[in-house]
Amino acid sequence: MSFWIDENTRLIVQGITGREGTFHAEQMQQYHTNVVAGVTPGRGGSDVLGVPVYNTVLEAKERHDANASVLFVPPRFLYGAAEEAILSGVPLVLTIAEGTPVHDMLKLHHLARERGVRLVGPNSFGVISPGKAKAGFMAHRIFSQGNVGVMSRSATNCYETVFLMKKDGFGQSTVVGVGGDMIPGSTFTDVLPFFERDTQTEVIVMIGEIGGSEEELAGQYIKEHVTKPVIALIAGKNAPKDTSMGHAGAIVSPDGEGSAESKEGILREAGCRIAESTEDIVRILKELRG
Amino acid sequence: MKLLEYQAHDIFRTYGIASIDGFTAGSREELETIGGRVRFPVVIKAQVQTGNRGKLGGIQFAENASELIEKGVTILGMSIKDLPVNKVFVTPKVEIDREMYLSFTMDRKTKLGVMIFSPVGGVDINQIVDDNPDAVVTLNIPAGNHIPKFMLQYAVDMAGLEGDLAEEFKEVAGKLFTAFVKHDCLLTEINPLVVTGDGHLIALDGKIEIDDNALYRHSEIAEYREEMTDNPLVVEARKFDFLYIPIRDQGNIAVVSNGSGMIMSSIDLIAKKGMDVTCALDLGGGATADRIQEALRIVASNPRVDTIFINIFGGITRCNEIATGIKEAYHSLGAVRLVVRLEGTNKEQGLEIAQSIDGNIEMVDGLYEGVDALAAGSGGVA
Numbered sequence: 192m193s194f195w196i197d198e199n200t201r202l203i204v205q206g207i208t209g210r211e212g213t214f215h216a217e218q219m220q221q222y223h224t225n226v227v228a229g230v231t232p233g234r235g236g237s238d239v240l241g242v243p244v245y246n247t248v249l250e251a252k253e254r255h256d257a258n259a260s261v262l263f264v265p266p267r268f269l270y271g272a273a274e275e276a277i278l279s280g281v282p283l284v285l286t287i288a289e290g291t292p293v294h295d296m297l298k299l300h301h302l303a304r305e306r307g308v309r310l311v312g313p314n315s316f317g318v319i320s321p322g323k324a325k326a327g328f329m330a331h332r333i334f335s336q337g338n339v340g341v342m343s344r345s346a347t348n349c350y351e352t353v354f355l356m357k358k359d360g361f362g363q364s365t366v367v368g369v370g371g372d373m374i375p376g377s378t379f380t381d382v383l384p385f386f387e388r389d390t391q392t393e394v395i396v397m398i399g400e401i402g403g404s405e406e407e408l409a410g411q412y413i414k415e416h417v418t419k420p421v422i423a424l425i426a427g428k429n430a431p432k433d434t435s436m437g438h439a440g441a442i443v444s445p446d447g448e449g450s451a452e453s454k455e456g457i458l459r460e461a462g463c464r465i466a467e468s469t470e471d472i473v474r475i476l477k478e479l480r481g
Numbered sequence: 482m483k484l485l486e487y488q489a490h491d492i493f494r495t496y497g498i499a500s501i502d503g504f505t506a507g508s509r510e511e512l513e514t515i516g517g518r519v520r521f522p523v524v525i526k527a528q529v530q531t532g533n534r535g536k537l538g539g540i541q542f543a544e545n546a547s548e549l550i551e552k553g554v555t556i557l558g559m560s561i562k563d564l565p566v567n568k569v570f571v572t573p574k575v576e577i578d579r580e581m582y583l584s585f586t587m588d589r590k591t592k593l594g595v596m597i598f599s600p601v602g603g604v605d606i607n608q609i610v611d612d613n614p615d616a617v618v619t620l621n622i623p624a625g626n627h628i629p630k631f632m633l634q635y636a637v638d639m640a641g642l643e644g645d646l647a648e649e650f651k652e653v654a655g656k657l658f659t660a661f662v663k664h665d666c667l668l669t670e671i672n673p674l675v676v677t678g679d680g681h682l683i684a685l686d687g688k689i690e691i692d693d694n695a696l697y698r699h700s701e702i703a704e705y706r707e708e709m710t711d712n713p714l715v716v717e718a719r720k721f722d723f724l725y726i727p728i729r730d731q732g733n734i735a736v737v738s739n740g741s742g743m744i745m746s747s748i749d750l751i752a753k754k755g756m757d758v759t760c761a762l763d764l765g766g767g768a769t770a771d772r773i774q775e776a777l778r779i780v781a782s783n784p785r786v787d788t789i790f791i792n793i794f795g796g797i798t799r800c801n802e803i804a805t806g807i808k809e810a811y812h813s814l815g816a817v818r819l820v821v822r823l824e825g826t827n828k829e830q831g832l833e834i835a836q837s838i839d840g841n842i843e844m845v846d847g848l849y850e851g852v853d854a855l856a857a858g859s860g861g862v863a
Binding site for chain 2: 266267289290291292293294295297298300301302328329330333343344345346347348349350351354371373374398400401403404405408426427428429430431434435436437438439440441446467468469470
């Protein structure tokens with residue numbers, strides 16, 4: 192089954208005429224993703240990779256009945272581009288850029304909710320349902336179709352995990368990059384009900400890290416609502432306090448809020464299996480497979 | 482970016498918040514000049530981006546010009562929590578009737594700004610809150626650009642402020658929140674927010690932290706960065722758009738990788754084997770051979786580093802570029818051990834180039850193999 196991105200996705204690529212936008216639009220096409228339109232203000236009427244380009248998301252959506260948009264735009268233009276996609280009524284908006292101002296994300300997070308739009312990212316590799324379609328920049332060759340649902344704040348830790356999974360014959364249903372920023376459009380807790388409902392997903396892998404409280408909130412949700420097994424990894428146990436580890440969101444405050452200990456404690460209590468490393472995730476998957 | 486106190490006062494004033502006035506000095510000469518211009522007694526405050534400086538001797542009083550110079554020079558010679566004091570802020574001593582606490586920060590749980598207010602403030606605010614959680618109120622501000630009126634009234638009533646003082650407080654809170662939003666702050670804090678002897682509010686001390694990702698909207702703040710006492714390797718790395726992260730002073734290993742998550746995982750695994758990472762460098766995506774060379778030069782210039790673990794899982798980053806960079810940098814790195822893991826795009830080409838390097842590079846196939854190799858070579862727990 193999978194969710195959000197699949198063979199029924201009709202995708203807009205915002206920023207398709209840029210270097211990154213064109214490159215990844217082509218990669219997504221090669222993965223059989225139905226890229227129906229591109230949007231670059233001022234470049235309407237042209238086409239890229241056989242895809243028509245429009246000035247506005249609204250026109251692209253109306254002409255092609257698009258149901259998702261992925262944004263390959265620099266962080267300083269992300270607010271405007273995402274706001275446009277949300278207000279144009281695109282039901283799924285995926286933001287990729289790293290370095291978006293947090294006050295911009297605060298506004299977008301709440302605007303998307305008000306409008307009933309699913310916002311993903313930023314600082315995210317996107318979403319992929321292996322064997323079906325992808326929206327984002329992930330190196331798709333390492334993914335394979337299967338029964339494990341994966342969500343991750345980090346791209347590299349997710350790559351490492353699916354790479355190790357493949358060696359042992361595990362594939363994924365859907366993989367969601369929730370992103371490494373302080374305020375994500377969608378949180379782990381927002382994604383969990385989709386994995387729980389998805390018939391293809393049998394096990395859920397959550398790759399979290401230090402900073403913030405999303406893993407704790409996910410733990411509370413899992414305890415009450417999730418029946419499928421959840422394997423959780425918290426990266427950054429040995430990171431110094433009050434130091435951003437690269438992801439804007441990966442920071443433990445001086446008083447210890449956002450620490451790995453707090454997250455693991457709550458997740459363990461919620462019945463999750465705690466993995467010590469990406470390799471350990473695969474070990475637990477094997478154990479669950481029996 | 483955490484601003485220095487006097488810079489925070491500048492921003493408070495920009496938004497019309499009554500804020501303590503003063504002079505900054507970075508040398509004996511500047512202290513002498515100030516001595517002739519201020520009204521004594523004065524407070525001399527070390528300008529460093531850390532709290533608790535008062536308890537560490539970074540805040541002192543002076544009754545006259547010679548005391549100002551003597552104590553000012555002492556503070557300028559100090560390091561507070563490893564941060565050298567390059568500047569002091571000299572302000573007239575204010576008659577304090579009462580101290581309160583007011584701040585705005587990001588609440589990551591609700592994804593909203595939050596107002597934190599306490600009718601008691603000052604240096605012991607954390608202790609006060611620990612002892613009596615009811616002494617502080619925390620209120621989420623709905624997404625938008627103003628604080629609902631009732632929240633301000635609640636704070637006023639909690640503090641028992643009346644008449645003009647109540648109105649002054651509401652104004653200060655409104656302005657501080659405007660600064661929080663307009664200046665892309667992660668934190669705006671006034672502590673203490675003081676009621677002076679003559680019955681007015683003044684920001685006696687303050688902290689501001691600005692979102693690094695929004696600095697492009699505030700060029701005047703970006704200039705402040707020059708004054709900050711940052712680790713020189715952090716500054717050097719920033720020139721190349723790399724992120725250099727100091728980890729532990731006692732370590733000897735540097736981790737170079739192409740993503741924040743991979744860096745954290747590497748550090749965790751290395752620590753688990755009983756070894757210590759002293760610094761990490763995040764290349765970001767798509768690094769070229771030239772940039773790899775610079776990155777290796779930067780971490781190798783840290784005298785504590787005797788081992789570099791290069792851990793690349795390349796999507797956008799190509800392994801052949803990494804290997805070429807290592808090859809070109811290799812002979813200028815000095816006596817440093819290199820353990821290299823290359824995975825992903827153009828891996829085979831990368832391995833071929835790495836094997837052609839005339840020198841001793843330990844190539845490993847995988848993150849875990851890499852950490853094992855580090856342990857085997859360092860006497861750690863393999």
